[in-house]
Every structure is written in C-alpha cells, then in structure tokens.
Amino acid sequence: xxxxxxxxxxxxxxxxxxxxxxxxxxxxxxxxxxxxxxxxxxxxxxxxxxxxxxxxxxxxxxxxxxxxxxxxxxxxxxxxxxxxxxxxxxxxxxxxxxxxxxxxxxxxxxxxxxxxxxxxxxxxxxxxxxxxxxxxxxxxxxxxxxxxxxxxxxxxxxxxxxxxxxxxxxxxxxxxxxxxxxxxxxxxxxxxxxxxxxxxxxxxxxxxxxxxxxxxxxxxxxxxxxxxxxxxxxxxxxxxxxxxxxxxxxxxxxxxxxxxxxxxxxxxxxxxxxxxxxxxxxxxxxxxxxxxxxxxxxxxxxxxxxxxxxxxxxxxxxxxxxxxxxxxxxxxxxxxxxxxxxxxxxxxxxxxxxxxxxxxxxxxxxxxxxxxxxxxxxxxxxxxxxxxxxxxxxxxxxxxxxxxxxxxxxxxxxxxxxxxxxxxxxxxxxxxxxxxxxxxxxxxxxxxxxxxxxxxxxxxxxxxxxxxxxxxxxxxxxxxxxxxxxxxxxxxxxx
Numbered sequence: 446x447x448x449x450x451x452x453x454x455x456x457x458x459x460x461x462x463x464x465x466x467x468x469x470x471x472x473x474x475x476x477x478x479x480x481x482x483x484x485x486x487x488x489x490x491x492x493x494x495x496x497x498x499x500x501x502x503x504x505x506x507x508x509x510x511x512x513x514x515x516x517x518x519x520x521x522x523x524x525x526x527x528x529x530x531x532x533x534x535x536x537x538x539x540x541x542x543x544x545x546x547x548x549x550x551x552x553x554x555x556x557x558x559x560x561x562x563x564x565x566x567x568x569x570x571x572x573x574x575x576x577x578x579x580x581x582x583x584x585x586x587x588x589x590x591x592x593x594x595x596x597x598x599x600x601x602x603x604x605x606x607x608x609x610x611x612x613x614x615x616x617x618x619x620x621x622x623x624x625x626x627x628x629x630x631x632x633x634x635x636x637x638x639x640x641x642x643x644x645x646x647x648x649x650x651x652x653x654x655x656x657x658x659x660x661x662x663x664x665x666x667x668x669x670x671x672x673x674x675x676x677x678x679x680x681x682x683x684x685x686x687x688x689x690x691x692x693x694x695x696x697x698x699x700x701x702x703x704x705x706x707x708x709x710x711x712x713x714x715x716x717x718x719x720x721x722x723x724x725x726x727x728x729x730x731x732x733x734x735x736x737x738x739x740x741x742x743x744x745x746x747x748x749x750x751x752x753x754x755x756x757x758x759x760x761x762x763x764x765x766x767x768x769x770x771x772x773x774x775x776x777x778x779x780x781x782x783x784x785x786x787x788x789x790x791x792x793x794x795x796x797x798x799x800x801x802x803x804x805x806x807x808x809x810x811x812x813x814x815x816x817x818x819x820x821x822x823x824x825x826x827x828x829x830x831x832x833x834x835x836x837x838x839x840x841x842x843x844x845x846x847x848x849x850x851x852x853x854x855x856x857x858x859x860x861x862x863x864x865x866x867x868x869x870x871x872x873x874x875x876x877x878x879x880x881x882x883x884x885x886x887x888x889x890x891x892x893x894x895x896x897x898x899x900x901x902x903x904x905x906x907x908x909x910x911x912x913x914x915x916x917x918x919x920x921x922x923x924x925x926x927x928x929x930x931x932x933x934x935x936x937x938x939x940x
Contacts, residue, residue, distance in 0.1 A: 482592070491585055497602070502611040507556045507763065510674045512614060514554055514667065519566060519573040521663055525633040527573070528648065529554055529664075530641035531562035540594060544722070548640045549855045550664045552764050557613055559603065561620055563644055568632065577613060578620035581606050623647075635660040665862035668854050670876035675854065676910060678765035679878055682720065683908055683919040685759040686767040689715035690923055693755060694937045697747070697775055705729040705743040712757050720759040724766025725857045728756035731775065735902030736886040738847060749776040752783060754902055764855050768880050769920045770906035777934045779927055782897055786885055787927050790903045793817035793883040794925070797849050801881065801909050801916040805873045811849035814883040818845050827894055844887060844894075850880040853908055875913045882906030 518527065531551040534542040547558040555564050561580050566573035582605045583590030583597040591598040606617040624647040627634075634651045636644065637660060645652075671679065689712040693700075700707040708729040716723045726741035734740045735754035747753065753775050758767035772787060774780075779787055797814035816832070819841040823830040828840050835841050852859040852868070859878075860868060873879075884904030887894050908919040924933045 487588060490591055494585060498605060499608050502608055504614050505556045505612050507674045508614040510672050511554055511556045515575050517667060524568045525635055526568060526630060527566040528636040528644060529564040530644050531559060532640035534560050550637050553668060553855060555613055563620055563623055575615050577615045577617050578623045579606060579609055579617055581619050637661055662862050662864060665860045666867050669852060669860050670874055671878055675765060678761050678763050680919050682759050682761050682765050682767035685719040686769050687922045689759060690771060691937055694934050700747040705731055705745050705747060709743045716759045720761045722760045724758040724760035730754040733889040733900035736888050747775060751775050754904055766857050767908055768853055768857050770882055770904045771923060772903045778931055784927050786901055787903050789818060789821040790883055790885055790905050791925060794881055794905045797881040797883060798909055801911060803873055803875050803911055807869055807871050807873060810881055814849045815845060818883060818885060844885050846886055849883050853878045853880055873911050875911050877911040879909055880906050881909050
C-alpha cells in the first residue's frame with residue numbers, strides 16, 4: 446500500500462520544512478497544503494488532464510422509487526427541514542479506513558452511497574425541495590486530487606455534481622457549503638443522528654433528541670413494506686446467496702483440511718463477485734459451534750460426522766441483503782439423531798411459514814414454530830409437559846433461545862427502530878419481507894439433556910415475502926427437507 450504525503454500541519458512536516466529552509470530559501474508555494482512540493486511540480490500537476498465529464502447519463506434504476514419515498518417523508522413532516530446524512534469514513538488504523546457503507550436512511554431516500562453526502566429536504570410551498578449535498582470532483586488547481594489522502598488520484602474518481610444530478614434525479618450542491626447554511630437556517634429542523642458529527646454540530650441549537658428520534662422511527666417504519674424495486678433486489682440477493690451455499694458444499698473437503706474460515710472465504714468470494722458485500726458477518730459454525738447463535742470467529746475445525754450451520758447472506762450492489770441458514774451434514778448424510786432434530790426444526794419452520802399471510806399478526810409465525818418445537822421437546826422427554834404449561838412458562842427457550850424471525854431489507858435486522866405497536870405487535874401486509882428461522886440448540890455442557898444431544902445445533906432460515914394471497918419463499922431454490930439436502934449435496938460433490 447502506498448504511503449500518503451505528510452500533512453503540512455504535522456510535526457514531521459514542520460521539521461522537514463524547517464530543515465529545508467535552513468539550507469535555502471523556499472519560494473511561496475502555489476500549493477499550501479503540503480511542504481516539499483516545488484512550484485514546477487505543482488504547476489505541472491494542474492494541466493494536461495483530459496475532460497472526463499460523463500454526459501447523458503441514465504437515472505439509476507430506483508430513481509422513481511426514491512422520489513416516491515421522499516414524497517412520503519415530506520408528507521409526514523410538513524414545514525420542517527429534514528437532514529439525512531450518509532456518514533463519514535471511519536479510521537481502522539492510522540491512515541487506513543474501514544470500507545464505507547452509507548447509512549440506510551440516506552441510501553433508501555437517494556439511491557446514493559457516497560461518503561460525506563447529505564440529503565436535505567427544505568420546506569417549499571406545501572411540500573419540500575430536495576437537494577443532495579456531495580463532495581464535487583477533486584480540485585486540480587489546489588492539488589487536492591493528488592495530495593489529499595482522499596483525493597481521486599488515491600481513491601478513485603467520484604461523480605461530479607452534474608453527473609450526480611442526472612443519476613439521482615435530485616439537484617446536487619457542494620457539501621462543504623452545507624454546515625454554514627444549516628447554522629443560518631431558521632424554522633424547525635430534524636436530523637438523523639449518529640452518522641455525521643459536523644452536520645449535527647451545525648444544528649446543535651436547532652434540534653432535539655426527541656424530535657430527531659421521531660424522524661428515525663418514521664424512516665424505519667416506512668421500510669416495512671417493500672416496493673417492486675426492493676423486492677427484485679431481495680430476490681437477487683437470495684439467488685446469489687443460494688449460489689454461495691452451493692460453492693461451500695463443493696469445497697467442504699478443503700474446509701475439513703483447514704477450518705471454518707475456508708467456508709467463510711468461499712462464501713465471501715461469491716458475495717463480492719456478484720454483490721457489494723456480505724450483509725452481515727457470516728456464521729460458519731461447525732460441530733458444537735452451531736449452538737452459539739452468532740458464531741462469527743469461524744476459526745474452528747470442520748469434521749466429518751458433524752453438522753455445519755451456515756448462516757450467510759449476499760448484500761446486493763444496492764445494499765439489500767439476504768439472510769439464509771442451512772444446517773448441513775459435513776459428510777453428506779445426517780445421523781439418525783441429527784435427522785430427528787433437523788426434522789423437528791423443519792416441521793417448525795413449515796408451521797411458521799404457513800402462518801405468514803396478509804392480515805396475520807406478526808407474532809403468529811413465531812408462536813406456530815415454537816409450539817411445534819415444544820411438542821417435540823416434550824415428546825423426547827427433555828422437558829415435562831403438558832405443552833401448554835411449557836409454552837406459558839417459556840421453558841422451551843432453554844433450547845430454542847431466539848425469536849423465530851425479523852424484518853429484512855437494507856439492514857439484515859430491518860426496521861429495528863420501529864415502534865413495538867407497528868412491528869412485533871403489528872399486522873402483516875403484502876410487501877413485507879421477513880425471515881422464518883426456528884432452531885434447536887443443545888449446548889455442549891448442558892447436563893439436562895442426554896449426552897448424545899450435546900453439541901448439536903440446527904437452524905433453518907428462509908426469506909419470506911408477504912403476498913396478496915399468502916407468501917413467497919424468496920430463497921426456495923435451496924433445499925430444506927433432509928432427504929432433499931442430502932441429494933443436493935451429493936449431486937454438487939459429484940459435479
């Protein structure tokens with residue numbers, strides 16, 4: 446990795462400049478950002494560059510949908526200025542940054558994924574005027590494009606403001622002018638917090654935490670029902686995820702020779718080639734690690750005879766993610782006990798999926814799945830019945846552990862800021878997308894179950910779209926029934 450030039454205000458730069466001045470006088474630099482740059486080089490770097498402006502660009506695919514989303518937000522907060530930042534780069538170590546991921550709220554309303562961007566809806570007439578504030582192209586005159594660590598010569602070309610307007614369908618202005626405009630703004634203002642400290646500082650005496658939280662909650666609830674574009678992206682994410690699972694099955698022998706990390710890396714390759722990234726840290730849990738709900742260390746052994754719980758999802762280029770889990774026999778065949786436990790989870794998932802339909806209560810699919818699992822636990826003698834008593838006391842939760850699903854979209858746990866009455870106490874509507882993912886987990890040190898159960902964890906998860914007349918499984922291309930899983934794995938290994 447190339448090393449950046451030293452900033453002029455650093456101690457190292459001051460020392461270097463001082464030493465140079467002792468040797469000979471330094472002429473006034475055309476570029477005042479960094480020392481050690483001759484006038485001749487500074488002059489040379491300002492000229493001889495081709496015009497790369499892109500013209501006649503087509504709007505991004507979701508432009509019409511983002512306009513509708515902004516209109517709905519405008520109607521919800523009439524007469525108020527709304528400020529939605531994309532966020533800033535975060536330092537990973539020294540002069541390197543984490544990969545940037547735009548805030549969900551900003552990307553949802555604009556389709557843009559630029560760092561430092563800000564969407565502002567300013568009251569106008571009976572509605573709002575939308576403006577997206579972005580960094581313009583790097584300045585060739587002052588040297589920013591080659592001397593700044595975030596200049597285009599270092600990190601790549603960004604769109605000009607004119608290009609952004611064509612792509613997004615929103616007027617674009619220079620974001621560096623925005624803080625001062627916000628400080629001078631009058632009237633009620635709301636901002637989505639937690640993404641851009643400089644923007645929040647410019648509004649510090651104009652906003653309140655309570656009012657800002659109302660904006661965040663509204664945007665979270667607005668994402669519950671997906672439009673046609675979003676449904677298409679979620680289907681793409683599921684299709685790509687299915688191919689990633691196939692990739693993993695084909696290399697299980699190599700994973701046995703290395704570790705769970707081989708599985709993680711294999712799936713990640715598919716995610717990066719076909720999408721933007723993984724939607725969350727992949728859970729590649731082999732053997733007893735499958736009983737740890739969020740096992741993302743992925744540094745354990747992969748052994749024949751054990752189960753692999755793979756919970757992973759591709760995030761599309763537009764930031765919509767799948768969230769799918771399969772529990773696979775590493776050697777291609779379930780043992781008798783593994784299959785018994787797997788079948789119980791499969792039956793619970795079938796009951797949960799059947800409960801997903803418009804007009805149903807959100808909690809119905811969870812209750813349906815939990816009942817099936819509880820019936821099996823009682824049947825196996827692991828907990829004393831009757832079933833109604835176990836459910837009332839929640840005793841099954843020692844082994845079922847988690848809720849049976851969650852909303853899905855641009856975030857793997859989408860709509861998380863929604864009010865309880867609008868989410869878990871709400872009603873399902875066409876266009877909602879959620880996971881159905883029951884599981885049974887018998888910890889390796891659980892002395893309340895027979896020894897042969899200990900260290901077995903099974904979860905099956907699919908992404909379910911609520912339709913006008915029921916539901917559609919977006920991840921149905923991956924087999925779920927035990928015999929189908931075995932046949933699928935055998936065919937992939939032979940291929």
